[in-house]
Amino acid sequence: MITAVRVEALKLARSPVGGTATLALVLGIVVLLAGITAGVAGGDPRLIAKAGPAAALDWEGLVAGAHQIAAAAALLGFGSVLSWMFAREFTDRTITGLFALPVGRGRIALAKLTVHLLWAVLVGLVLPLGVAALGLLLGYGAPTAEAGGALARLSALVALTGILATPVAWIATVTRSLLAGVGGTIALVAIAQVGALAGAGGWMPLAAPALWAMSGGAAVNAVQLALVPVFGAAFTVLTCAAWARLQLTR
Amino acid sequence: MVGEVLDFSGVGFRFHGGTGVDDLAFHVDPGEVVALIGLNGAGKTTLMRLALGMLRPQRGRVRLFGEPSADLPDAAWGRVGALVEVPPAYPELTVRENLRIACLLRGGDTRRVEEAVDRWRLAPVADRRFRRLSLGDRQRTGLAAALQHRPRLVVLDEPGNALDPASVILLREQLSRRAGEGAAILVSSHHLDEVARIADRVLLMNRGRLIGRLDTTGADLERAFFERVREDDERRDRDGEGTR
Numbered sequence: 322m323i324t325a326v327r328v329e330a331l332k333l334a335r336s337p338v339g340g341t342a343t344l345a346l347v348l349g350i351v352v353l354l355a356g357i358t359a360g361v362a363g364g365d366p367r368l369i370a371k372a373g374p375a376a377a378l379d380w381e382g383l384v385a386g387a388h389q390i391a392a393a394a395a396l397l398g399f400g401s402v403l404s405w406m407f408a409r410e411f412t413d414r415t416i417t418g419l420f421a422l423p424v425g426r427g428r429i430a431l432a433k434l435t436v437h438l439l440w441a442v443l444v445g446l447v448l449p450l451g452v453a454a455l456g457l458l459l460g461y462g463a464p465t466a467e468a469g470g471a472l473a474r475l476s477a478l479v480a481l482t483g484i485l486a487t488p489v490a491w492i493a494t495v496t497r498s499l500l501a502g503v504g505g506t507i508a509l510v511a512i513a514q515v516g517a518l519a520g521a522g523g524w525m526p527l528a529a530p531a532l533w534a535m536s537g538g539a540a541v542n543a544v545q546l547a548l549v550p551v552f553g554a555a556f557t558v559l560t561c562a563a564w565a566r567l568q569l570t571r
Numbered sequence: 572m573v574g575e576v577l578d579f580s581g582v583g584f585r586f587h588g589g590t591g592v593d594d595l596a597f598h599v600d601p602g603e604v605v606a607l608i609g610l611n612g613a614g615k616t617t618l619m620r621l622a623l624g625m626l627r628p629q630r631g632r633v634r635l636f637g638e639p640s641a642d643l644p645d646a647a648w649g650r651v652g653a654l655v656e657v658p659p660a661y662p663e664l665t666v667r668e669n670l671r672i673a674c675l676l677r678g679g680d681t682r683r684v685e686e687a688v689d690r691w692r693l694a695p696v697a698d699r700r701f702r703r704l705s706l707g708d709r710q711r712t713g714l715a716a717a718l719q720h721r722p723r724l725v726v727l728d729e730p731g732n733a734l735d736p737a738s739v740i741l742l743r744e745q746l747s748r749r750a751g752e753g754a755a756i757l758v759s760s761h762h763l764d765e766v767a768r769i770a771d772r773v774l775l776m777n778r779g780r781l782i783g784r785l786d787t788t789g790a791d792l793e794r795a796f797f798e799r800v801r802e803d804d805e806r807r808d809r810d811g812e813g814t815r
Contacts, residue, residue, distance in 0.1 A: 328672045336663040418659025418716070421623040421726075423649040423678045569625040570586060 325424050325432035329406070333436055338405050346398045346444050350390050351451040357386055358459060374535075380461050380468030385535065387452045387475050392531035395479050396510050399441055399486040404502025406433050407493040407560075416569065427565035434490060434557055441483020445476040474534040481530035481546075484553035485509065491560040497571065526552035576601055576724045576755035581631035582621055592617050592779040595631065599755040601723070604746060606767035607759040608785065608796060609776030615759040618776070619655050619728050622757065624648075635724065649678040652722030654730060658713025662702035666693050666712050669701055670719060679720030687719035692741065706733035711741075718745060725749055725756040731766045739765045763792045777803045 333339040360368040361376050369376045375386030407430075410416040419429055449472040453464060464472065488509065493502030513527035523529045523545035530549060533541035578598040585591035592614040599605045609615050620626045621633055624640055633640045636647055660669040670684045688697045691711045696704055701712065710733045718725065725746070731739055743766060750756050760767045763785075767773060773785040775796065782803045789795055 324675050324678075328675060331668065331672065332661055332664070335661075335668070413662065414657050415659040415661060417625065417653075417655045417657075418673065418676075420625045421648050421651045421653050422676050423645045423647075424676055425645055568627060569620055 322424075322428050322432065325429050326435055329429075329432045329436040330439075333402075333406065333440060338402060339440065342398050342402045343440075343444060343447075346395060347448050347451050350387065350394055350448060351455050353390055353394075354383060354386050354452065355455055355459075358383065358455075378459075380456055380464050381471065383456050383459070383461065384452060384468055384471035384475060387448070388471070388478060388531065388534045391448065391475060391479055392482065392534070393510055393514075395441075395444070395482040396485060396513070397506055398444075399437070399483050400489040400506025400509060401503050402440075403434075403437050403486050403489045404493045404499050404506065406437060407490050408497060408499035408502050411497040412499060416567075420569075425565060426567055427561040430490070430494070430561045430564035431557065434487065434560065437486075437490075438480075438483050441486075442480045445479030445483070448479055449473070449475045471534075471537070474538070478530050478534040481549050484549055485513075485527055485530065487553045487556040487560070491556050491563060494560055494563045494567075524548070574600060575634070576636060577622055577726075577757060578634040579618075579621070579631065580634070582618075582628045582633055583630035584617060584621060584626055584628055590614075590779070592621070593630075595621070595781055597774055597781060599724075599757050601753045601755050602750050603772070604750050604756040604758070604770045606770035606773045607757060607776055608763060608767055608773055609759075609761065610800060611761050613761075613776040614779040615761075615776055616655060616728055617779075619653075619726050619757070619759060622726055623651070623653050623655065625655070646678070649720070650723040651726070652677075652717040652720060652724070653726040654713045654717040655726070655728040658709050658716070660701045660709065660712055660716065663700060665698050665700055666704070666708075667697045669712060670716055673716035674720055677720045677722075683719050683721075687715040690745070691715040692738075707735055707738060710734055711738055714742060714745070718749060721749070721752070721754075723754050725754055725758075727756075727758045729760055730758055731760065742766060743769050763796060768792075775799055778807065 357368065357372060357375065358378065361372060362378060372386065375382050375389055410419060419426055452475065453472060456464060486506065489502045489505050492505035493499065509527060516525040517528040517532065521528060523532055523541035526548045529541050529545050533546055575598040579595045582595040583591065583593045595618060607615050607618065617626065621628055627641065635643050667684060667688065670687055671681055674681050674684055688694055691714065693711060693715060696708050701709065704712065714730060717727065730742055734742060746756055747769060758766055773787055775782045775785055777800050782799060785792065785796060
């Protein structure tokens with residue numbers, strides 16, 4: 322299993338996909354926040370109305386904006402990379418090399434998901450640093466205790482979003498298509514938004530981490546948040562089973 | 572029979588479209604090179620996929636090292652080396668990195684990677700990314716990955732593809748060496764190429780079935796091969812069998 326994790330980590334680290342996605346997520350979100358801040362500071366009334374709590378020109382406003390953007394952007398980014406990690410074995414025709422090995426395909430799938438989650442945790446550690454650097458550049462001074470807590474929740478939100486992307490691995494496996502996996506990612510984002518708007522709230526794993534992060538933990542209880550790893554585990558089992566049973570019939 | 576490394580017994584598999592293979596029965600013994608010859612679409616790759624667990628038989632039984640392939644312990648797959656269709660290498664990794672991960676995944680000794688680089692004359696491109704290789708270098712990388720861990724069962728689908736004459740000789744030498752060390756080797760080809768000609772036995776395949784052996788001591792083997800295929804086609808058309 323450790324061998325499979327090492328191999329999958331090397332593949333992600335050496336591919337342009339891993340590096341590009343990391344940059345896009347961290348720099349992209351920081352640049353977007355800087356743009357929103359500039360718009361709010363310029364007095365754009367439509368932007369201020371849409372930004373809500375993120376319209377405040379202080380640490381709380383900055384991190385609230387980061388929560389809002391990261392909830393959707395991280396799911397899109399993680400889902401797209403996860404789709405590539407699984408579907409590329411079929412499109413690059415490397416899947417034949419993953420048969421007839423002492424490492425079972427179920428364990429290879431688990432190794433892929435493990436590497437993906439480790440990468441999501443890494444992005445979750447780097448993104449708050451980028452947001453903090455932006456806050457310092459904007460002259461907000463040293464982060465307040467509340468802002469520190471919100472940055473920690475941002476880190477957890479990103480890592481939990483890595484778990485929420487797990488169904489994409491199963492979709493990409495069943496369809497053997499990168500685009501289908503990306504389509505599944507967009508569907509997950511849409512379901513999360515619709516679920517949140519419909520009031521499903523904390524009981525909906527796809528929306529719970531964002532609601533938890535944005536409410537300072539008030540809107541989602543521990544049991545509701547614990548459904549996120551359960552949701553991820555269920556799709557991990559489905560994905561690993563699909564890989565273990567895989568046949569090259571196409 | 573005890574000692575058979577690969578054994579097919581009444582194996583059949585049908586794809587959704589109706590094509591497939593039927594009644595496959597053959598074996599490969601230790602130290603033996605068996606060539607599987609058939610025209611494009613004869614079912615050679617399907618047979619090899621069945622041997623390697625990429626497909627599960629719908630009828631009959633595939634045994635490896637004396638065990639049904641479905642029950643083969645994971646560790647035993649480390650004694651198998653295969654190249655089916657295209658070399659399964661990652662374009663973003665170098666030749667050396669691809670060989671290293673192939674070795675790691677098979678539980679092999681990674682010191683053999685350098686040996687494989689030398690043996691397969693890959694040193695000039697060892698640090699080049701796989702996507703930048705010529706077709707011939709790609710094929711040699713795939714063959715090196717399949718053989719570097721010294722497998723006891725070797726399954727190669729059209730291994731001579733894209734190889735220049737010097738590389739074909741190299742491949743023949745490596746296969747003869749593996750067989751000399753007791754490995755069972757199954758290679759496929761759509762014609763009687765230079766690789767197939769080193770085989771101890773040549774099996775003919777047509778329209779999803781094994782149709783017998785080819786006597787390689789005779790003259791004009793290509794003509795004899797096509798004649799057997801033509802006779803099989805005529806007989807099956809006469810008997811009203813559909814195409815694969």
